[in-house]
Amino acid sequence: MNTRTKILSAIGLGAAAALALSACSPPGSSNASDTVDNGDKQAMKMVVFNGWDEDTAASELWKYVLEKKGYDVELDYADPAPAYQGLAQGDYDAVLDTWLPNTHKAYMDKYGDDLEDLGSWNDQASLELTVNADAPIDSLADLAAHKDDFGGRIxxxxxxxxxxxxxxxxxxxxxxxxxxxxVTSSTPAMLSELKKSEKDGKDIVVTLWRPHWAYNAFDVKDLEDPKNALGDNESIHTIVNEDFGDDFPQALKWLQAFKMDSDTLYSLEDALVNSGADQSEYQSIVEKWVADNEDYVDSLTASK
Structure with a gap:
């Protein structure tokens, strides 16, 4: 075999191997040949709010998607105050769960000069005070008069x-x-009390929010808010530090285009949070969910 023939043969074998690898790639993924120019950095650190299940779902999904594109994504779970401080200081690159214009307004007022808002990915968010479906009231205006029914506790x-x-x-x-x-402690503790109250048939009022999988899991209703004290419906925004666009130019474009409706979000939340798995197992659950939602996941990185 002459040298030219050997070279052509090697090229052919390489192409065949690449095709074989491509055929084995999971839905919504990208093999190494499809990775993009990630800018100056490949290591990305996203912060996730403790107890905010929509944040867990969105962040775990983007970790999966971005790592298939060649990034190395670390998720760090924290409370909002240190999360925004760390984001402004450059300790974190992004957070996907900023609720505006009300819930996280104080943090954006304080740190916003060092941050960039990439826009909202869900516009169906709202804060709620929620009770069991057969509770004797339908409005926050009637809550004070039923202190004994609820034990005077939120x-x-x-x-x-x-x-x-x-x-x-x-x-x-x-x-x-x-x-x-x-009563404040944690979201899991609140959900545990909600579950127990439903089992025991006792009245309870909890702080909740939409979108949340609890509306599918429990028989509950939101109390009307005639004084609009909880504020209008909100949007969930992606916020990044001021250097994100320089460090991750392609990821910036994808996150700017990111949209996820509540039904899709509920599906992923439910698969993760109610799986009984711990956080170390979330990526394997996401991979299974991706296989059932291939078109949607592929659309996340369709923008150039």
């Missing part, structure tokens, strides 16, 4: 959450609930 989430601040400073004052107790 079961909340993390003390540093934006919703906690709004409920404490606005909702409780607006509806004469100053003598009520706002």
């Amino acid at each position: 079961v909340g989430i993390e003390p540093g959450a934006g919703e906690t601040k709004i409920v404490k400073e606005k909702v409780m004052k607006a509806y004469g609930l100053d003598d009520w107790e706002l």
Whole structure:
């Protein structure tokens, strides 16, 4: 075999191998030959809010997608206050769960000069005070008169959450609930109490938000808010540090174009949070979910 023939043969074998690898790639993924120019950096650190399941779902999905494109993505779970501080200082590159214009307004007012808003990916978000479906009231205006039914307690989430601040400073004052107790600990603890109350047939009021898988899992209703103390419906935004566009120019374009409706989000949230798995197993769950949602996942990186 002459030299030219050997070269052509090697090229042919390489092409065949590449095709074989491509055929074995999972849906929504990209093999190494499809990776993009990621800019100056490949290592990306995203911060995820503790207890915010929509943030867990969106962040774990983007970790999967970006790593298939050649990035190395680390997810760090934290409360909002240190998350925004770290983002502004450059310790984190992005957060996918900023609720505007109300819930996280104080953090954006404080750190916004060092951050960039890439726009909203879900416009169906709202803060809620939620009760069991057969509770004796339908409105926050009637809550004070039913203190005994609910034990004078509102079961909340993390003390540093934006919703906690709004409920404490606005909702409780607006509806004469100053003598009520706002119990704060964590989102899992709140959901545990909600589950127990449903099992025991007892009335409970909790701080909740849409979109959330709890609306599929429990028989609950949101209380009307005639004084609009919880604020209007919100949008969920992707926020990055000021250097993100220089460090990750292609990822910037993809995240700017990112959209996810609530039904799709519920599906992924439910698959992750109610799987019984710990965080170390989330990527394998995402991979299975991607296989059932291939067209949607492929669309996330369709923009150039």
